Amino acid sequence: MRIDLHTHSSVSDGTDTPAVLVRRAHEAGLDVVAITDHDTADSWGEAEVAAGEVGITLIRGMEISTRLGRASVHLLAYLPDPTYPPLARALADVLEGRNDRVPAICAKLRAHGVELTEDDVRRRAGDAAATGRPHVADALIDAGVVASREEAFAAWLNPGRPAYIDRYAIPLEEAVSLVAAAGGVSVLAHPWGRSRGPTPEQIARLAGLGLAGLEVDHQDHPAPVRDELRGLADDLDLVATGSSDHHGLGKVDHDLGCNTTAPEELERLLHRAGDAASASGRTTPALLVP
Ligand code: AMP
Ligand code: ZN
Ligand code: FE
Ligand code: FE
Numbered sequence: 001m002r003i004d005l006h007t008h009s010s011v012s013d014g015t016d017t018p019a020v021l022v023r024r025a026h027e028a029g030l031d032v033v034a035i036t037d038h039d040t041a042d043s044w045g046e047a048e049v050a051a052g053e054v055g056i057t058l059i060r061g062m063e064i065s066t067r068l069g070r071a072s073v074h075l076l077a078y079l080p081d082p083t084y085p086p087l088a089r090a091l092a093d094v095l096e097g098r099n100d101r102v103p104a105i106c107a108k109l110r111a112h113g114v115e116l117t118e119d120d121v122r123r124r125a126g127d128a129a130a131t132g133r134p135h136v137a138d139a140l141i142d143a144g145v146v147a148s149r150e151e152a153f154a155a156w157l158n159p160g161r162p163a164y165i166d167r168y169a170i171p172l173e174e175a176v177s178l179v180a181a182a183g184g185v186s187v188l189a190h191p192w193g194r195s196r197g198p199t200p201e202q203i204a205r206l207a208g209l210g211l212a213g214l215e216v217d218h219q220d221h222p223a224p225v226r227d228e229l230r231g232l233a234d235d236l237d238l239v240a241t242g243s244s245d246h247h248g249l250g251k252v253d254h255d256l257g258c259n260t261t262a263p264e265e266l267e268r269l270l271h272r273a274g275d276a277a278s279a280s281g282r283t284t285p286a287l288l289v290p
Contacts, residue, residue: 003032003261005059006076006189006215006243008250009047010126012037012063013134015248019050026054028256032266034059034078034243039094041082042129063189064179065094067169073188073197075175076215076241079273080184081282087182090170097168098131105136108163109156114145133157134250149250172198173209180210183282185273187213187241192229193220200232207236212272217242217259239269 008014009021016024018035025033033056035047044060051058061078080087103118110116116139124142125135137152146152156163170178179186188206191197191214198206203214216229217240233240242259245251261269277283 001032001263002030002257003263003266004030004244004246004257004259005032005034005061005078005187005241005261005266006036006063006218007033007246007256008037008063008248009035009043010248011040011043011128012130013128013132013247013250015250018043018047021246021248022047022050022056022058023054025256026056030056030257032057032059033256034061034076036061036063036076038063038130038132039065039091039098040129044082062091064091064175064186065167065169066172066175068172068198068202071195071197072169073172074190075172075179076187076189077175077179077182077184078187078269079277080179080182082182084178084182084282087178090175090178093168094170095130101165101167102131102136104165105133105157105163108165109136109140112162114140114143114156114163116140116143116145134247136163150252173206176206176209176211180276181280181282183273183277183280185212185269185276186210187215187239187269189215190218190220190245191215192225193218203232203238204236207238210276211238212276213239213241213265213269215243216240217261218245219254219258220245239265239272241265241269 009018035043037043064075066073066075120139124138125131137149140146140152176186214233241261244254244258246254246256
């Protein structure tokens with residue numbers, strides 16, 4: 001049983017449509033795949049139809065942009081009711097911040113002599129519900145300014161680089177509570193990846209607010225970090241997940257199934273989702289079982 005709980009489609013900054021992503025997940029030998037686009041549930045419908053067709057179990061999720069102090073923290077949410085008004089409003093605020101940022105980034109690029117228009121970026125974003133810096137990166141590749149998304153982030157788009165613009169993200173504790181109130185479960189994405197995220201003390205506090213798990217096996221975590229996180233998950237009775245964070249062609253070395261979640265861990269996660277759904281009274285969207 002192979003389980004991958006973190007993937008992106010073209011509804012955010014992945015390069016495959018939700019249907020293609022789900023088919024590729026099946027071809028990659030996965031039995032269960034979660035679709036977790038940034039800050040939106042817009043991929044769910046299409047992914048669900050494709051999952052039914054190929055016979056893979058789909059778990060509907062999203063990766064929420066949150067903030068802890070000044071640090072950006074990604075929170076995976078599984079099976080929340082996205083129509084729960086407080087969650088829907090908070091996600092709309094994040095998406096608005098993403099949209100407003102595109103012209104601001106372009107203005108900064110132009111101020112540094114890079115001629116890139118908002119339209120160039122929108123064209124690359126297509127009909128993505130969540131626009132992001134990766135779409136700016138793609139437009140920079142088209143314009144011949146950089147050769148890869150990686151280079152675009154390193155040269156222009158990362159914090160401290162010339163075209164960086166901050167945007168709104170939901171306070172982390174509020175996001176954990178919102179997901180629980182929406183009948184879902186949350187898992188900290190790559191908690192100690194590119195930047196060292198919440199401390200063990202902060203994670204313990206989040207567990208008290210309903211945080212269900214930690215993404216332990218992730219490409220941004222070297223082996224010693226994985227060991228440390230697995231130990232912490234154990235101590236705090238949190239679910240330990242492993243996932244690819246696949247972005248299609250948008251991220252190298254993140255192939256579908258390159259990290260996986262143990263079946264017992266998924267079972268614990270779904271059990272907690274069931275508990276959250278009963279406690280909140282929100283209907284958890286049904287799972288598709290082949
Ligand atoms: P944004 O959503 O606009 O804040 O952009 C952040 C997203 O860009 C992350 O969630 C990743 O999916 C992607 N990303 C961040 N750094 C890189 C990188 N160096 N190369 C490719 N994609 C990246
Ligand atoms: Zn992404
Ligand atoms: Fe992330
Ligand atoms: Fe991700």
